[in-house]
Amino acid sequence: MKRIPYKTYLPEEKLPQMWYNVRADMSEQPDPMIHPGTHEPMTLEQIAPIFVEELCRQELDDTTRYIDIPGEVMDYYKTYRPSPLCRAYHLEKALDTPAKIYYKFEGNNTSGSHKLNSAIAQAYYAKQQGLEFLSTETGAGQWGTALSMACAFMGLDLRVYMVKGSMQQKPYRKTVMETYGAGVIASPSDTTQVGRKILDENPGTIGSLGCAISEAIEAAMGKGDSCRYALGSVLNHVLLHQSIVGLEAKAAMEMLEEYPDVVIGCAGGGSNLGGMMSPFIQDRLLGRRSPVFIAVEPSSCPSLTRGRYSYDFGDTGCTTPLLKMYTIGSCYIPHPNHAGGLRFHGMSPILSKLRHNGIIEARAVPQKSVFEAAALFAKYETILPAPESSHAIRVVIDEALRCKEASEAKTILFSLSGTGYFDMTAYNSYLDGSMTDYIPTDEDLEASFATLPNV
């Protein structure tokens, strides 16, 4: 029998040269982004003042199956890609499972996650358009770091609105971004109208991703034509760029003559999940294979498992176009005890549609069980995982133990989307026993659903 190595790297000449656009293979398209006033689908002209123009084109393009990765982006990718496809031999042994566990590890770059895959693409197109400045938000900090790195490389200025709670938990993330030349502001802040309004209404708030998005958009719009806003998840063009993760994983598995029975990923806004899954989803959409897809989200922010499939704003300030997605309401602010990322109230419209159509399953897991899984993984696979990614690890371990009970040698693939090196406050609260689980009540969610726009 062929010996599978612990780690498989695609050779440079086999790196994917094109991103994959899963919409081109979906027989039923996600509902379009619509204008909050008219409820008409947004046009290129309407969104181009917010986002980089080429990204707007990609956002609206639901027919082009493969899109060339520009040469400069490829050259940057090659400084940290391919990421390894790893076989979790030690974890398998520790769990005494017949399952074969593979993970695609995206944490081996300074952003600490997969986020850099879209950041460098976005900065590149911004530069091509002649822009000088981008603004964005960051929650856990990976996206802000990634875009800081990309903007430094491309010579663009960047302002990052960082969720205040995250900044308190991860002060060093700010310094990393500043080392790459970005300006970093705790959100909500007094630098925007929407920030001041939120602070007035709720002075003690630790913020949310939705709120930081509102501020970053306002900041970009205020700067005129040299500036645009950049988003690190949720949107179609972000999932497009992140398809590099799944394309590499699939090519590496092909080299090993392997194919996953189950693909697992953590679900925040959907960029990691969509990036990893979409090339495998293609197989399912085209009837070639039928792997199971499991999206894992925190019990404290359960958009896919307890949310409504509904049009909603992408931000707390209700300034974005409306997206059709699973959402727990744009006013929902996750409980402050919730560690790390995965704090977004909604979910990528593409993944929401796939979930709605039964292609993707979803599970919610409480955070103490997530950190328990993280510590076990760290011990045996040596990598200290990000709290976000550890949601996936929790379900991988559960699945592997189920395989043991059933004596089933399933092949499990998951995305280890990042490392936890800047999340030690959260690990600390797990270790010292102060971490608690929080699950919103039905009443909490109903109250939030009541604020959904009437479309």
Added chain:
Amino acid sequence: MKRIPYKTYLPEEKLPQMWYNVRADMSEQPDPMIHPGTHEPMTLEQIAPIFVEELCRQELDDTTRYIDIPGEVMDYYKTYRPSPLCRAYHLEKALDTPAKIYYKFEGNNTSGSHKLNSAIAQAYYAKQQGLEFLSTETGAGQWGTALSMACAFMGLDLRVYMVKGSMQQKPYRKTVMETYGAGVIASPSDTTQVGRKILDENPGTIGSLGCAISEAIEAAMGKGDSCRYALGSVLNHVLLHQSIVGLEAKAAMEMLEEYPDVVIGCAGGGSNLGGMMSPFIQDRLLGRRSPVFIAVEPSSCPSLTRGRYSYDFGDTGCTTPLLKMYTIGSCYIPHPNHAGGLRFHGMSPILSKLRHNGIIEARAVPQKSVFEAAALFAKYETILPAPESSHAIRVVIDEALRCKEASEAKTILFSLSGTGYFDMTAYNSYLDGSMTDYIPTDEDLEASFATLPNV
């Protein structure tokens, strides 16, 4: 012309299966470790109560050229090795240099550095000997993290004495070690006699590596036969394990049909430097090739450039055997403004001998210029480097610029021994302008030399 990829990984089946012991090829051996009382060479029986027995054998073995890497250690190596050999195309372009710059990147594991290469070997042999407990010290934190990871994997208990100044600068390092189950104590502490004595004499001290070593040895000796002390640098057996770095680098360069004209590494205790250089030093010792070797140390702790080649203690408490090495005196405590690692007063006896015999050159660089180089590297090569490794980067950039002036297309190889993710306090002081350079005066060093033992 053959296209060199950005990153080269050895395939798993080509990983080195043996460590290389450079002493076997040195016509003149380093002077032996001697007893501080009798000045006689230490015997296996004398050092075995301190260190794991197999490591003692390796320490004293100056004839076996290659030593098999045990299977369990190889299996662990494969979770994070091979490390990539990277071509710094973007940095070369930014510097507009004809030089070819390669770096071996050892930071892609959770310890953040090469330290894991020896940690897992030491934990393995401890386990084989039936030990239950190890003690060690850590300065910058990488070694402590590495040994925590290794002990967790092998099922051993670990106590880490962490230099107090480092713990203040890097609080999250402690949490990482605790996540892997280690007990972490700020040094000097009141848990040991030597710690209490140092605190009595100098209550405000932020500690030093030499002081933490004294405490860790005392702690190990107090635990009797189930416990030994482990050291992450300086000693011969550590350099032996770290040869994996240079062996992989050399094999990867051979695949590319390349060979370095200059090999550069940062110098603390010598584990990174010796590990990277020794397989290339072999070529020089055997007259096969004659690359230039440059060890780079901080101006604030200049053992190789301004120290004495003399017998000295390895620790502040004067409890270790005496080592013949370049030293600025075991009582020397680096200025508190000095960021990161490379705070050890001495240097590996092997490297000291090679330096003494003119095989290795040495340079000292001030820290602001080091962080300037680090920020430039981060921008173009995307990796945020450890302050320690950035000393090497400073000299690499200087050499590359010299190549530009001279229109010389030299091939430069350096070890990027680690990442700076836990060093953001130091980066912050660089960014906010509060970082200063400190260079000890000749009088400072003379005062320290006066305390050298009389051998």
